[in-house]
Amino acid sequence: MAWDQAYAVARDTAGPLPSEPAAVAAATGRVLAEAVLAAVPVPAFDCAAMDGYAVTGAGPWTVVGRVLAGARAGDGSLTSGMAVEIATGAPVPVGAEAVLPYEDCRRDGVTVTGTRGPRDHIRRVGDDGRAGDTVAPAGRVVTATLAAAAVQAGVEQLRAHRRPAVSLLVTGDEVIISGTPGPGQVRDSFTGLVTAVTVRAGGEMRSSRHLRDDPALLRDALDVAGTDVVVVSGSSSAGAADHLHAELDARRATWHVRGVACRPGHPQALARLPDGRWVVSLPGNPYAGLVAALTLLEPLLTALAGRPAAPLARMPVSGVAEVRQGVRVVPVLFEGGPARIAAAGGAAGLRAAASADALAVLPTGWADREPAVILALP
Ligand SMILES: Nc1nc2c(c(=O)[nH]1)N[C@H]1C(S)=C(S)[C@@H](COP(=O)(O)OP(=O)(O)OC[C@H]3O[C@@H](n4cnc5c(N)ncnc54)[C@H](O)[C@@H]3O)O[C@H]1N2
Numbered sequence: 423m424a425w426d427q428a429y430a431v432a433r434d435t436a437g438p439l440p441s442e443p444a445a446v447a448a449a450t451g452r453v454l455a456e457a458v459l460a461a462v463p464v465p466a467f468d469c470a471a472m473d474g475y476a477v478t479g480a481g482p483w484t485v486v487g488r489v490l491a492g493a494r495a496g497d498g499s500l501t502s503g504m505a506v507e508i509a510t511g512a513p514v515p516v517g518a519e520a521v522l523p524y525e526d527c528r529r530d531g532v533t534v535t536g537t538r539g540p541r542d543h544i545r546r547v548g549d550d551g552r553a554g555d556t557v558a559p560a561g562r563v564v565t566a567t568l569a570a571a572a573v574q575a576g577v578e579q580l581r582a583h584r585r586p587a588v589s590l591l592v593t594g595d596e597v598i599i600s601g602t603p604g605p606g607q608v609r610d611s612f613t614g615l616v617t618a619v620t621v622r623a624g625g626e627m628r629s630s631r632h633l634r635d636d637p638a639l640l641r642d643a644l645d646v647a648g649t650d651v652v653v654v655s656g657s658s659s660a661g662a663a664d665h666l667h668a669e670l671d672a673r674r675a676t677w678h679v680r681g682v683a684c685r686p687g688h689p690q691a692l693a694r695l696p697d698g699r700w701v702v703s704l705p706g707n708p709y710a711g712l713v714a715a716l717t718l719l720e721p722l723l724t725a726l727a728g729r730p731a732a733p734l735a736r737m738p739v740s741g742v743a744e745v746r747q748g749v750r751v752v753p754v755l756f757e758g759g760p761a762r763i764a765a766a767g768g769a770a771g772l773r774a775a776a777s778a779d780a781l782a783v784l785p786t787g788w789a790d791r792e793p794a795v796i797l798a799l800p
């Protein structure tokens with residue numbers, strides 16, 4: 423399957439997971455299934471916008487008291503010629519017409535003189551929205567800013583799509599999950615990468631498990647992986663120890679993507695089990711697996727999380743790389759002007775990607791300075 427088509431299938435095949443109530447404070451990164459409506463007006467009471475004196479009528483004014491923030495709204499009232507000393511955010515007494523900032527007036531004993539300017543320096547109830555106003559519409563990602571606006575408007579609970587839960591099965595007899603690899607061993611590169619892609623797309627990483635290359639272990643692990651998405655690294659190819667495809671066929675999985683015309687990352691796949699769980703197969707070569715995570719896993723999770731699919735970024739790319747068929751995915755550097763190819767190497771090493779700014783997806787027949795899709799690195 424062509425790379426663009428595989429990306430589109432991963433992005434467009436799954437719909438958002440069901441929604442549920444969620445505490446605003448814990449909903450960052452999730453997508454609103456319903457609009458957030460203000461429970462209270464903002465501000466909830468008329469209050470001072472400056473430190474100074476709340477006054478009524480023309481000056482001079484007689485200071486009759488002091489109101490600090492936190493005082494009860496509705497207490498106290500002013501009539502013409504009266505003033506109270508007031509703090510920013512404190513409720514203005516009933517009848518107050520303006521707040522005179524300290525710098526615009528003079529106090530002598532209990533008398534304040536000064537001139538009222540064109541602004542009254544009072545924030546009125548509902549200036550920034552009334553109860554029932556939309557704080558944010560359905561479909562928005564809950565950012566820290568959106569969450570802050572919601573709690574400001576008295577909202578503590580919202581309705582959001584469930585985060586897609588992800589588990590990772592790291593296959594390979596040679597793979598170790600911690601420490602420095604010895605002869606014949608490789609250190610797992612996938613747990614960190616898959617976690618980062620998952621979190622970035624609005625998912626939740628539940629577990630990462632290492633499995634030896636044994637079909638029975640893979641079968642059992644697939645049985646118990648109770649997550650929306652099961653990612654399997656390695657075991658994607660045709661080798662004697664690669665059991666994933668046979669296992670998915672035995673389970674009558676539906677193949678949505680089975681091989682992508684993409685270098686590296688050709689053996690990547692996306693399938694759905696009859697019970698609804700998605701399986702993303704990442705080739706074991708780490709750079710190829712990273713490419714596959716950005717091609718299939720990220721758009722799938724984005725859709726399951728209910729996030730709107732952002733259009734793919736494109737920019738001109740300069741450098742040397744041969745792309746005879748399918749696409750070639752290369753690390754690039756941003757230096758102003760076209761992105762520059764940092765290296766166009768193999769499928770295993772991550773070193774060029776480590777100090778690159780992004781990956782570029784070079785189409786078949788690509789030539790120097792022609793545009794390419796740009797994928798952000800996790
Ligand atoms: N006869 C063929 N052989 C291969 C083909 C093919 O089409 N026909 N495709 C090649 C391509 S392309 C890739 S990519 C790999 C895919 O292999 P698998 O997904 O089956 O993965 P493994 O064989 O288990 O491992 C490949 C390579 O990656 C290393 N690896 C595996 N897991 C990890 C990990 N968690 N962290 C770091 N490195 C890992 C592993 O040690 C191997 O070196 O197949 C080609 N062969």
Ligand code: MOO
Nearest residue numbers: 686687688710769
């Ligand atoms: O295409 Mo493989 O995925 O070279 O590494």
